[in-house]
Amino acid sequence: MASDTKLTLAKLAELAGVSTSTASRALKDNPLIKKETRLKIQALAKSHNFSINAAASRLRTQKTHVIAVILNLIDNTEQSTTDPFLLKLVGELNQALNAKGYELLLSNSFMASDDWANYFIHSQRADGILVIGQGKSTAKIDLAAKSGVPIVVWGDAKTQAPYPIVGGNNFQGGYQGTSHLLSRGAKRVLFLGDSEHAEMQERHKGYTQAHAEAGLTPDPSCTCAIDITSKAAYQYINERIKSNGLDFDGIVCVSDMVALGALKALKERYVGIPSDVGIVGYDDISLAELMHPSLTTIRQNTQQAAELMVAQLINQLENKPTESQVVETSLIVRRSTKHD
Template structure:
């Protein structure tokens, strides 16, 4: 008998009393094979120190079992992978991909240059693409999809596109954040975020809608199109107070990191939160409830979103239709705008 070191797939199939194709499917956890059979063959493989030659398997299937996750950062931004929300999205995507037997290749829109199809798919770096963020331009994603790249985007799911977009109900989130501040007695509300960004533009639309429904005019002088970082928010709030005094009593921040910068600027000036200025963020990152005061925010369900994105991408890889989908959001009331 062959040594376990040289055991082949056909040897393992013979030991298990099944065909070679059944053994292969069982080792790849293919649901076509009964779970009890899969578990028995996998246990035999472990007992005999057998593992599939991954490289040979990939050559046979023409699959890399890798998905490229691209952080679609806008030009001239200081936002990076260090952003806690992006880290959370990437972490949840990694888990969702691993659960389906795929590895994650992390890149960004600058590293990938302009031709995502050739850089990732044609060069066989990855089987498909998950793009985190529409940013201000979708051209790279549009070109990749037209070239035939299996592609899913995290962004505004109400956008018209030739590929599936998964994302939160951004307009409703912006509306709920604004309504909460108005109902708490705040009337002059800053919108802190870049309205030219697809998702932030929808949050701004919700901000405007809430004002209209409350019979309030929103002051366009209080719309601050800043970069998506805490430092940009900190600088803008300081600059505004220096130039105009405290001419607002509430802030709708486009992200929790932006809210964090605004909160810091106000606290350094001993401005009471929420007594003088209420703040609502967006994302519900882990540190939101640890801030002082704890941050009222709009929670995005990134775990559910990651699962949906992976499912829609695998549908494309398996020749099935894929669709955009809206993920529910939730207002989390804490102390910054109670």
């Protein structure tokens, strides 16, 4: 009897030599299924003590083997799914999920409405959710987690949260990039990005700490709140130079795309890089090495990140304990900063 209760609808369908949906319809006596097939499957179910009600409820609770990956973009941003770092992480997540037998469903926070639990899980689009980015507000993430949905977030792992967060050591990344510029003689280093994001906030703390250790106090006007796009960086650097002249000799950027915009604006004005201004990016996208000059940047191990995120999600699906985890972060020195 014990083995009979473990018989799944999929197994029953296999025994009958039909698809799972055909078996389900046959058990519900759906007239679209040939009578002969219906009787055969019903008899098979009866001989295995597989009740029709159990079949129906199992169909309702059937796992989709799909995981929703949500790009949690903030409102009023031009950052999009074409951002190379986001694409890189999505690609790594896809591989990590496939290796565990799951498919990836890509969505963004604008499409997924406010109630992610209903949109993805209760409607049987997916079994769990992976979120890329905490954004400025975690309201939607918190709401989904509160309703018991399996969820893992790529963000700042130091954040206290009732769900696991996997992310790079943002404080260390901000500190490494800034220290590198200051140790090579920079005196006025801009922090280019939005420090209200949880991740960027930690990077900004690292930027401040590096200054403190060098015996410097960063000028508040050197913290530049901009959207995380190359276009925003390009416009900001152009406008700043028009208004103030070249009043900085280093830039720490919150992404390589932001660095690319800053680099373009400076080169168009014939500013020497790194002789006049040193630039450090963040993420080490493949384009970083191809820029001219090639970009010094902070590399986050996205493959490790994806594997950790998927492992934490599967722990939740299997009712095992979970924890937030930090991913390796390293400084990659190239030609956009002065060499020793």
